[in-house]
Amino acid sequence: MPRSLPRRAAGAFASALLAATTLTALAHSATAADGTLGSAAAAKGRYFGTAVAANHLGESAYSGTLDREFNAVTPENEMKWDATESTRNTFTFGAADQIVSHAQGKGMKVRGHTLVWHSQLPSWVSGLGAGDLRTAMNNHITQVMQHYKGKIYAWDVVNEAFQDGSSGARRSSPFQDKLGNGFIEEAFRTARSVDPDAKLCYNDYNTDGVNAKSNAVYDMVKDFKARGVPIDCVGFQSHFNSASPVPSDYQANLQRFADLGVDVQITELDIEGSGTAQANNYANVVKACLAVTRCTGLTVWGITDKYSWRSSGTPLLFDSNYAQKPAYAAVLTTLGGTGGGDGGGGNGGDPAAACTIAYARTSDWNDGYNGEVTVTAGAAPITGWTVTLTFPSGQKVSALWNGSPTWNGDVATVRSTYNGNLAAGASTSFGFTVMKNGSSTAPTLGTCTAS
Ligand code: G2I
Numbered sequence: 001m002p003r004s005l006p007r008r009a010a011g012a013f014a015s016a017l018l019a020a021t022t023l024t025a026l027a028h029s030a031t032a033a034d035g036t037l038g039s040a041a042a043a044k045g046r047y048f049g050t051a052v053a054a055n056h057l058g059e060s061a062y063s064g065t066l067d068r069e070f071n072a073v074t075p076e077n078e079m080k081w082d083a084t085e086s087t088r089n090t091f092t093f094g095a096a097d098q099i100v101s102h103a104q105g106k107g108m109k110v111r112g113h114t115l116v117w118h119s120q121l122p123s124w125v126s127g128l129g130a131g132d133l134r135t136a137m138n139n140h141i142t143q144v145m146q147h148y149k150g151k152i153y154a155w156d157v158v159n160e161a162f163q164d165g166s167s168g169a170r171r172s173s174p175f176q177d178k179l180g181n182g183f184i185e186e187a188f189r190t191a192r193s194v195d196p197d198a199k200l201c202y203n204d205y206n207t208d209g210v211n212a213k214s215n216a217v218y219d220m221v222k223d224f225k226a227r228g229v230p231i232d233c234v235g236f237q238s239h240f241n242s243a244s245p246v247p248s249d250y251q252a253n254l255q256r257f258a259d260l261g262v263d264v265q266i267t268e269l270d271i272e273g274s275g276t277a278q279a280n281n282y283a284n285v286v287k288a289c290l291a292v293t294r295c296t297g298l299t300v301w302g303i304t305d306k307y308s309w310r311s312s313g314t315p316l317l318f319d320s321n322y323a324q325k326p327a328y329a330a331v332l333t334t335l336g337g338t339g340g341g342d343g344g345g346g347n348g349g350d351p352a353a354a355c356t357i358a359y360a361r362t363s364d365w366n367d368g369y370n371g372e373v374t375v376t377a378g379a380a381p382i383t384g385w386t387v388t389l390t391f392p393s394g395q396k397v398s399a400l401w402n403g404s405p406t407w408n409g410d411v412a413t414v415r416s417t418y419n420g421n422l423a424a425g426a427s428t429s430f431g432f433t434v435m436k437n438g439s440s441t442a443p444t445l446g447t448c449t450a451s
Contacts, residue, residue, distance in 0.1 A: 035332055035335075035337030035338030036068055036069045036332075036337070037069045037070060037317075037328075037331060037332060037335065037337070038069055038070050038071030038072075038108075039071075039337070040332055040335035040336055040337035040338075041071070041297065041298070041335050042071060043335075043336060044290055044335060044336060046289065046290075046295070046296060046297045046298065047071050047072040047109050047153075047296070047297035047298075047299075048069075048070055048071060048072065048297065048298055048299075048300075048335070049070055049071070049072025049073055049074060049108070049109065049111065049297060049298070049299035049300070050066065050069075050070045050072075050073060050074070050299060050300050050301075050302060050303050051073070051074045051075070051076040051268065051299065051300070051301045051302050052066060052073045052074070052075060052076060052099050052102075052103075052303075053075075053076045053077065053078075053307060054075070054078050054095040054096070054098045054099050055095075056307060057098060057099070057102060061322045062303060062304070062307075062322075063102070065303050065304070065318060065322050066303055067106055069303075070108065070303075071107070071108050071109065072103075072108050072109035072110070072111065072153070072297060072299060073099060073102075073103045073108050073109075073110055073111070074110070074111040074112075074113045074267070074268075074299050075095075075096050075099045075100075075110075075112075075113060076113075076301070076302070076309075077120070078095040078096035078098075078099060079096045079112055079113055079114065079144065080113070080114060080117065080120040081115075081116075081117065081120060081121050081122060081125065081140060082120040082121065082122050083095065083096065083120075084096065084140075084144055085122070085140055085143070085144075086122050087122075087124070088124055088136065089139065089143075091143050091144070091147070093147055096148075100148065100151055104151065109153040109297075110148075110151060110152050110153060111152070111153060111154050111155075111156070111265075111267070111299060112144075112145075112148060112152040112154070112155040112156065112198070113155075113156045113159070113203070113267075114155075114156035114157075114158075114159040114203065115140065115141050115144060115145070115155060115156070115157050115158070115159075115187065115191065116137060116140075116141070116157065116158045116159065116161075116175060116183070116184075116187045117158070117159035117160060118160065118161075118171065118173035118174065118175070118176075119160070121174070125174060126174040128174070128178075129178070130178040130179060133174060133175070133178050133179060134179055134183075134186070137175065137179075137183065137186070137187065137190075138186070138187075138190045141157070141187060141190045141191055141194065142190065142194050145191060145194040145195045145198070146194055146195075148195075149194070149195045149198075150195070150197065152195065152198045153198070153199065154198060154199035154200070154201050154232070154233055154263075154265065155191060155195075155198050155199070155200055155201060156201050156202075156203040156235055156267070157187050157188050157191045157200050157201060157202065158183075158184050158187050158188070158202055158203075159203045159204070160203070160204050160205065161173070161175075161176065161184055161202075161204070162204060162207070162213050162216050162217055163213070164206055164213060165212065165213070166212040167212065168212045168213065168215060168216035168219075169216070184202070184220070185224065185229050188200055188224070188229055188230050188231055189229065189230060191230070192230035199232040199233050199263065200230055200231055200232050200233070201231075201232065201233040201234060201235045201263075201265065201267075202217065202220070202221065202231060202233075202234050202235065203234070203235030203237065203267055203268075204217060204235070204236075204237065205237035205238075205239055205268070206244070207236060207237075207253075208236050208237075208238050208240075208246070208247055208250055208253065209247025209248070209249045209250055209253050210247075210249050210252065210253050210256070214253060217234065218256065218257060218260070221234060221257065221260050221262060222260055225260055225261050225262070231262060232262060232263060233262050233263040233264065233265055233296070234257050234262050234263075234264050234265075235264075235265050235266075235267035235268075236253075236254065236264065236265070236266055236267065237267050237268035237269075237301075238266050238267070238268060238269040238270075238271075238285060239268060239269075239270055239301070239315075240269075240270070240271040240272065240281065240315075241271070241272035241273070241313060241315070242272070242273070245281070246271070246281050246284055246285055250284070250285065250288045251287075251288035251291050251292060254288060254289070254292045254295055255291075255292050258292050258293070258294035258295070262294070263294050263295075263296045264292060264294055264295050264296070265295065265296055265297055265298070265299070266285060266289055266295070266297070266298040266299060267299050268299065268300075268301040269282075269285060269298055269299065269300045269301060270300060270301045270302065270308060270310070270313075270315035270316055271285070271315050271327070272310065272313030272314065272315045273313070273314070273315070274314055274325070274326075274360055274362065275326055275360050275362060275372050275374060275429060276326060276372070276374045276427050276428065276429040278314075278315075278325070278326065278327045279325075279326040279327045279329065279330035279358070279374050279376065279427050280330065280426075280427055281327075282317070282327040282330050282331050282334075283330040283331065283333075283334045283376075283425055283426075283427065285298070286298065286330075286331050286334040286335060287334055287425065290334070290335070300316060300317060301315075301316075302316050303316065303317075303318055303322075304316060304318045304319065304320055304322055305318065305319050305320045306319075306320035317331060319360075323359075324358055325358055325360060326358040326359075326360055326372075326374030326376070326427065326429070327358075328358060329356040329357065329358040329374060329376045329427075330358075330374070330376050330425070330427055332356065333356050333376045333377070333378055333379075333425055334425045336379050337356075351378060351379035351380040351424075352378075352380060353377075353378070353380050353381075353382045353383075353450040353451055354377075354378030354379070354380070354382075354448075354450050355375050355376060355377055355378060355382060355385050355422075355448040355449070355450040356375075356376050356378070356448060357373055357374065357375055357376075357387055357445055357448040358373070358374050358376075358445075359371060359372070359373050359374075359442060359443070359445055360372050360374070361442060362431065364440075367435060367436050367437075368398075368433060368434055368435050368436055369433075369434050369436065369440065370431060370432070370433050370434075371431065371432055371434060371442065371443065372429050372430070372431045373387060373389065373403075373414075373429060373430055373431075373445070374427050374428070374429045375387060375416075375422070375427065375428055375429065375430070375448060376422075376425065376426070376427040377422035377423065377424055377425060377426050377427075377450065378424065378425075378450070379424050379425070380424055381421070381422065381423050381424050382420070382421070382422050382450040382451065383420055383421055383451055384415070384416045384420035384421075384450070384451045385415070385416045385420060385422075385448060385449065385450050385451075386413060386414070386415050386416075386448070386449045387403070387413075387414045387430075387445075387446070387447070387448050387449075388411060388412070388413050388414075388446030388447050389411070389412045389414065389443045389444070389445060389446060390410055390411050390412075390443055390444045390446060391410045391411075391412065391434065391443045392410070392439045392441040392443070393410050393439075394436075394437045394438050394439045395410075395434050395435065395436060395437055395439055395441075395443075396434065396435040396437055397412070397432050397433070397434055397435075398433050398434070398435050399432060399433040400412075400414070400430065400431070400432040400433075401430065401431050401432070402417065402419055402428070402429065402430040402431060403415065403416065403417060403419075403430030404416075404417050411446070412443075414430060416428075420451075
């Protein structure tokens with residue numbers, strides 16, 4: 001039901017808008033859930049990690065979010081060949097060391113990424129002849145792994161060695177072209193000899209469902225296991241968008257690899273999109289990992305949309321102001337985080353009906369904006385939900401859909417209509433159009449109550 005509120009004087013408009021802009025981030029970050037990704041995943045025997053860039057660690061919102069939410073890290077670029085050995089046999093570990101010591105100080109796992117990859121490879125490597133290249137590859141693996149010995153949970157020993165498409169062939173690279181198929185096996189054998197305690201992974205993209213490329217990787221892993229080539233895990237990067245959606249056989253694909261006797265890990269998860277659609281895709285990925293006993297953890301490829309390698313696709317769990325997105329609430333709830341279970345005070349019986357909420361601004365124009373609240377059911381199915389929201393005074397809600405509001409001053413109590421029945425972990429959303437009347441500040445999220 002629309003409210004009528006006094007129009008602001010035109011002169012107040014500019015300063016109100018300025019103030020509103022700075023307040024938006026704070027208002028967005030309200031959420032009814034108080035668990036964290038890392039602790040919720042840990043309760044399920046998994047880690048929840050993120051890619052980290054050393055040059056952002058000094059930003060307090062960045063490291064604050066990292067330290068609060070995650071219990072594993074992967075250096076996004078700092079351990080790659082061009083970063084660690086840009087000149088032959090001169091090793092540079094400064095930036096990677098910064099990440100590793102930060103992680104160690106907080107008790108986080110570290111995934112090492114990556115030892116042998118065709119990309120971000122210095123030109124001196126591609127210029128070598130076969131014999132020299134073999135020596136250089138083994139030396140690189142040895143020096144880097146030796147430096148981090150005892151500090152790395154799992155190494156991406158070889159990254160992206162297979163071609164896309166239907167051929168199932170190995171990708172052309174200096175290693176493949178000069179050393180042949182055997183370079184992968186040799187890299188794993190060298191890696192095992194250097195740090196026998198680190199898990200050794202093969203990592204790739206477009207291998208997330210059952211397809212020609214994942215079949216080729218599957219055959220390789222099967223062969224390695226049969227012949228005793230040391231391999232412990234397979235990483236599924238899981239970079240998704242509308243052209244490359246979460247495959248319907250994602251869980252089945254993880255399971256068939258696990259059945260070969262390796263751990264599986266989601267290593268570079270990001271899903272382009274926004275709102276409920278993005279949230280549901282994230283929830284499906286988390287569900288799949290939880291359903292596969294040997295899926296030991298998930299890593300998202302960055303903390304905030306601001307620094308994503310594909311920032312314009314807003315693929316991560318925190319927006320560019322570090323506010324939690326609907327996808328965050330969906331992941332947390334699917335992991336059984338607070339708000340989704342019995343709060344830890346229960347009697348071990350069925351989880352109580354509960355829900356979490358997250359807010360996103362879906363469009364914005366001169367004098368108005370559209371907002372969307374995503375409601376995610378907790379660990380039990382629910383039959384109805386009630387959400388409270390407080391709008392900044394001056395704003396006028398001109399339309400509200402997929403929910404039924406009652407008003408008390410600036411506070412809206414929105415109840416489910418046709419969309420109250422949600423399976424455990426499932427999401428729905430309601431939306432509204434707001435006339436700014438001088439204030440662009442987002443509404444403050446209150447509580448989500450489920451029945
Ligand atoms: O491309 C996405 C990922 C696919 N799987 C392997 C990952 O290692 C890869 O990560 C990305 C990083 O997220 C980017 O940050 O790898 C890219 C390079 O292949 C990284 O981009 C590079 C830029 O190309 C460089 O220009 C830049 O100097 O990041 C560097 C550091 O910011």
